[in-house]
Amino acid sequence: MSLSKHALTLSVNGSPTEVRAGLHDTLLTVLRDQLQCTAAKRGCNQGVCGACTILVDDRPARACLSLAVNSEGADIRTLEGLNDQPDMRLLQQAFAKAGAFQCGFCTPGMLVSAQALLRGKPAPDAQDVRKALSGNLCRCTGYTRIVSAVLDAAAMIRKEPVAP
């Protein structure tokens, strides 16, 4: 039944994690409400805003569009599991330095998308950054500082090569 919960084992930030999910429950619901991984935000719940962006099998994905029951066997990473990575730390420092946020609601999704961009393309130009972040909406900044923060981080990461 829809309201009954299914016992699932999800791989979250490298650890097999037992959760119980209804058929409608998305990864976002399970991550936030059961596992207290609250970096991914519930914005539109329609796949539009990008605030819930996480990594699934190393690629950015929308947690709000992923059903938990359909996610067993996938490698799920949230910002909580990426915080310790050197390139993510440099990105966060660059965001702080550039003032690349105001309310901060979009920031975790921005960081996940930006890290994925820089891992595939270590020396992007501003247009590449805008394209890569076009699925992440920010209603405060006007994006200018976000784009320059990602470019700054890219330069820092290139100087200080990091093992993923």
Next chain:
Amino acid sequence: MLQGFYRPRTVAEAATLLAGDPDAKPIAGGATLVAMLNARVIEPAALVSLAAIDEIKGISVMADGRLRIGAFTRHSETAECTLPMGASAVVRHAASEIANATVRNMGTIGGSIAFADPALDYPPALVAAGAEIEIASTQGTRHVAAAEFFLDWYVTALEPGELVTAVLLPAPPDASGRGVYIKHARVAGDYATASVAACLHADGTLRVAVGACGPVPITDDTANALLSGDRSDATIRRAGELLVQHADPLDDVRGSADFRRQLIPRLLLRAVRSVEVPAGGRS
């Protein structure tokens, strides 16, 4: 009420599940279906996940030279395909224009075309490319030309119990064939307000299809014949007028019907001029 969830490993198992429950729906990448579930616009009785069916994943070259894009191939994989595609490169180009990088990592070609929103990027590209849709059910497999697959707003040739298993692209007879997809959208990542797909073959044959200007992609045999003959501005204008006659666009937030009619000849001109120009590296 959603009461069942299945994750079969083969197309045959999926077809059996769908045949056994007329209210079950297949779910591929989920990019649209889960958004609709979240918004409570749909409530299937059961979901049949296609995520564990390896035989419908990835792009391969068939024995006869045609390209087979498995239904569960994500848009990002199609956009990044390095196989020579000739004029069918229009499909790769369309894949690269869908939404944004994150959604392209989720959505699949089979899920996209089975949904058949006329504003999607694949339908005009598949019609211009002369693609075939491979469809499976417990009765076996059948093939439908893309031009006959899209029937109406959100309506396809799929019968109850059938699922899309692949998109087949014609063998590139000509490595020099080219395909482009030109899309007008309000902002990057939006659905098309209008779009034009153009496929130019080495023998000079040009086929075009218009998207987002009616229930199904618009094509016109006379327009294709004209454009295959000469491609002067006057001819392109004439072909544009023919295509506009078939348009049945909506007034919606992306643009008025009238605006869409005016976009068609302009996008056609850009598509034709762009498909003629040899671009470095893009076959």
